[in-house]
Amino acid sequence: MELATTLKSQTISNHVREVGINPNYWYPVAWVHHLKPGKVMPVVVWQQPIALYRDSNGALHALEDACPHKGVALHRGQVSREGNLLCPYHGWELNGEGKCVNIPYLPKGQKLPCAQARSYPVREKYNIIWIFPGDRALSEIVELPLVPEYEDPNWLMVEIPAHFQAHFSICNENTMDVFHGFLHKNLNGWFDPVLIELKQSDAQVQADYKVSYQGWLSKFIGISSTGSGITTRTVSIQYQYPHYHTSLEGVSSLYLMRLPVGPAETRSFSLMFIKLRLPEWLLKPIKPLVSKLVWRFLFMPFLQQDIQMIESEQRTYLANPGRRYVEINPAIIALQRVIVRQYEQYMQQSSVTGNGTGD
Ligand code: FES
Ligand SMILES: [Fe+2]
Missing domain, CATH: 2.102.10.10 (Rieske [2Fe-2S] iron-sulphur domain)
Incomplete structure (x- = not known):
């Protein structure tokens, strides 16, 4: 279903901060190398x-x-x-x-x-x-997210773990919310975002934004060729419950796998793919090191700023769960609808089958 992209004031329902998960999906729990035989x-x-x-x-x-x-x-x-x-x-x-x-x-x-x-x-x-925390029979049918870049040597893969003291809806809204480039302005982030397309279905929200970049970071990851002028690109954000895929016109691709831990705790296991302008023979032996450096110096500062905002939002919510909030981005409203719907559909099904594990 196509939705209007006009920014318009809407009061959000706090119910989304209280919902559980639909457990009938695959959830990430650890990096493979952290568990030895x-x-x-x-x-x-x-x-x-x-x-x-x-x-x-x-x-x-x-x-x-x-x-x-x-x-x-x-x-x-x-x-x-x-x-x-x-x-x-x-x-x-x-x-x-x-x-x-x-x-x-x-x-x-x-x-x-x-x-x-x-x-x-x-x-x-x-x-x-x-x-797969849900119905065992469904684990055979439900697929893991597809990550085609994983096998492609032309990409540099950066693993980004994250841990938030916040409900997963708050974390997910941060990922869908391109208008918070303001927060990252000192890091050469993006600016002038415009929501240009928005679609929503039962388990998915697809939002396309036009955003502008300028500075050394955009040059480094190949968004612009000079770094001095302004480059405008389309960021496509796809929330396919319960995970994300964000792509930037083939320049970068982010798979954000979400793990809701509890009502005020969430983890994520993200795979970021970027293309560095180095020949493969030079890049291959130093890939693990470059990947760690990119994580530490490029993505961590962004993530730390996001964590501060997300956890602050959660604390204010917990201090007064009845407080009224206003949102103007229809992509956030669409995302909240999917999160609530997935939970409610699951609860309805499990009350019919008597097989509830979602709350
Ligand atoms: S063996 Fe596990 S509690 Fe006794
Ligand atoms: Fe951010």
């Missing part, structure tokens, strides 16, 4: 604590982070040579599906109790570990 780590997907572990063969398993014996956090346990997870308290051993397969002090020959921790579908792709 034989190790276990705690992750949280929308208030569901999960013990994520990798067995000695490299296979990943994700179990509810609560032992079926007494509820102790399983991420404090150990991974056995057989690829099971041992609870730290009494050593009950759970296999990758969460089923109890051994109790060290149970007399030989005695039947094991029926005890099982919930297990979650887990995958690794694009150097990210993904968990």
